[in-house]
Amino acid sequence: MTKKILVTGGAGFIGSHLCERLIKAGEDVLCIDNYFTGSKKNVEHLLAHPLFEVMRHDVTFPLYVEVERIFNLACPASPVHYQFDPVQTTKTSVHGAINMLGLAKRVKARILQASTSEVYGDPEVHPQPESYWGRVNPIGIRSCYDEGKRCAETLFFDYNRQHGTDIKVIRIFNTYGPRMNPNDGRVVSNFIVQALRGQDITIYGDGQQTRSFCYVDDLVDGLIRLMGTSHDVTGPVNIGNPDEFTILELASAVISLTGSSSKIVHKPLPQDDPRQRRPDISMADKELSWAPRMKLKDGLVHTIAYFDNLLSDQALRASLNAD
Numbered sequence: 001m002t003k004k005i006l007v008t009g010g011a012g013f014i015g016s017h018l019c020e021r022l023i024k025a026g027e028d029v030l031c032i033d034n035y036f037t038g039s040k041k042n043v044e045h046l047l048a049h050p051l052f053e054v055m056r057h058d059v060t061f062p063l064y065v066e067v068e069r070i071f072n073l074a075c076p077a078s079p080v081h082y083q084f085d086p087v088q089t090t091k092t093s094v095h096g097a098i099n100m101l102g103l104a105k106r107v108k109a110r111i112l113q114a115s116t117s118e119v120y121g122d123p124e125v126h127p128q129p130e131s132y133w134g135r136v137n138p139i140g141i142r143s144c145y146d147e148g149k150r151c152a153e154t155l156f157f158d159y160n161r162q163h164g165t166d167i168k169v170i171r172i173f174n175t176y177g178p179r180m181n182p183n184d185g186r187v188v189s190n191f192i193v194q195a196l197r198g199q200d201i202t203i204y205g206d207g208q209q210t211r212s213f214c215y216v217d218d219l220v221d222g223l224i225r226l227m228g229t230s231h232d233v234t235g236p237v238n239i240g241n242p243d244e245f246t247i248l249e250l251a252s253a254v255i256s257l258t259g260s261s262s263k264i265v266h267k268p269l270p271q272d273d274p275r276q277r278r279p280d281i282s283m284a285d286k287e288l289s290w291a292p293r294m295k296l297k298d299g300l301v302h303t304i305a306y307f308d309n310l311l312s313d314q315a316l317r318a319s320l321n322a323d
């Protein structure tokens, strides 16, 4: 049976893939977004679909709609964007969670929160299981995002304990793929754009810090599986790819797959940048029978093709404007 599903932040990178997948599954999707980091272009191909509707709305304001499921993804996700207006970032996480939980309570909808591995901060435990409480700086430049997301988790669990709201919390680790914003400074998009333009590839620090990269299709699969679990499965559940790579290894893979002549240059590490990040995904395996399927190299090939197209379009537009 078709369900009415609300996706907040649906015009963003992950949100647009989720909307697409839900529509393919025959669900009725209402996408809301304030287009701070997302774009209408990300959902342009869905606009004519009878099961898809999009609305400009900021989650820091209440919303009155009739839905059965809510995926709460609205929040800028990259440091350049969430540090642009840090007060607004905290409001988006905290007021956004209150407004969407209020909606879920009113209409008795099931609600899923897109939380983040950043709730673990700069971890002393490696890999990070969901039981680890994290090591987060509450007053640093990343705190608006990290603490905003932590507070949103608190609100989700209090709505569950206090009002019986049907909640799901997913902790997303580094995700990449087509439709990432080319200007958001995230490592995968940065490296690909720099390599395709033949510019120097910037590595912050010595490049020995590690990250794990999950392809967006695998993540969306995890989101949908968690939403489909019974009332007693609340999470938090880590979703990410446990294969760990150094930033230097990622840069080398991008250079080799793009055939670029770019050189690697090093810059100082930003404040509170974690040294290591890798999910423990045993809970996702147990509760959702989920594991990532896409290998980094294959995912990079898809992502490079997307950015290659995007940059050619932009170059074409710039040349047309210059004429």
Ligand SMILES: NC(=O)c1ccc[n+]([C@@H]2O[C@H](COP(=O)([O-])OP(=O)(O)OC[C@H]3O[C@@H](n4cnc5c(N)ncnc54)[C@H](O)[C@@H]3O)[C@@H](O)[C@H]2O)c1
Residues within 6 Å of the ligand: 008, 009, 010, 011, 012, 013, 014, 015, 032, 033, 034, 035, 036, 037, 038, 039, 057, 058, 059, 060, 072, 073, 074, 075, 076, 077, 078, 092, 096, 114, 115, 116, 117, 171, 172, 173, 174, 175, 176, 181
């Ligand atoms: N991409 C990742 O690696 C990653 C990792 C951990 C967590 N997440 C979480 O997943 C979610 C989606 O991330 P993404 O990578 O797609 O980022 P994104 O920036 O592409 O998407 C976020 C979307 O939310 C919208 N938005 C921001 N503030 C809003 C507001 N106040 N009201 C309505 N819409 C608003 C943006 O315009 C954008 O479309 C975020 O909540 C993010 O914190 C992402």
